[in-house]
Amino acid sequence: MSVQISRxxxxxxxxxxxxxxxGQDLLACYQCGKCSAGCPMAKYMDILPNQMIRFAQLGLKDELLSSKAIWLCVSCQTCNTRCPKGVKIAEVFEAIRQVELRQRHDHLDFNALGEERLRGLPPIALIGAMRKFTS
Ligand code: SF4
Ligand code: SF4
Structure with missing residues (x-):
């Protein structure tokens, strides 16, 4: 059953x-679940995309940021194309990560990875991870 929250x-x-x-209207989401049904990362997530939107609607910031899901989203935008309400879900998740990172709360400590491990990683992966996980 779809349930819409009012402002x-x-x-x-x-x-x-x-x-x-x-730039999205979070409350437009009425929890149909189509975003989660098409998400290629859903099977690895502890909270499904539609549930993350619900958490965001309710202002459950700590629960979102401590989830694996918000950081596992790969911004593929499949969910955006499936949402009947036109919510750009990938942009919402990116905004949630940005709100946290802008407070200089990095999600990954590259120094903790160690020099040898860092040297073994492809530069493109490192750059992508820095952009996604650090301020
Ligand atoms: S953008 Fe993120 S949440 Fe949306 S389908 Fe892709 S991985 Fe899933
Ligand atoms: S597809 Fe859109 S309306 Fe449906 S649950 Fe996901 S964000 Fe909400």
Whole structure:
């Protein structure tokens, strides 16, 4: 069953920030689940994409940021093409990561990987990881 949340039910600075950074209306989502059904990373996620949108609607920032899912999203945009409400879900998840990273809360400590391991990684992977996981 689809359940839509109204704006009067949510008043949260985190919700406003995510909407402002992503340019998306979070509350447009009515939880149909089509984004999760098409997500190639869903089987690895601890929270499904539609559930992450619901968490975001409710301002559950800590729960989102401590999930594996928000960092596992590869921004493939499959979900964007499937959403009947026109929510750009990938942009919402990118905004949530950005809100955290802009506070200089890196998700990955490259120094902790060690020099030998770093040297063995392809430069393109390192650059991509730096852009996604660090401020
Ligand atoms: S953008 Fe992220 S959430 Fe959307 S389908 Fe791709 S991996 Fe899944
Ligand atoms: S496809 Fe769109 S409306 Fe459906 S659950 Fe995902 S974000 Fe919400």
């Amino acid at each position: 009067g039910q949510v008043a949260d600075a985190f919700v406003e920030k995510v909407e402002s950074v992503s």
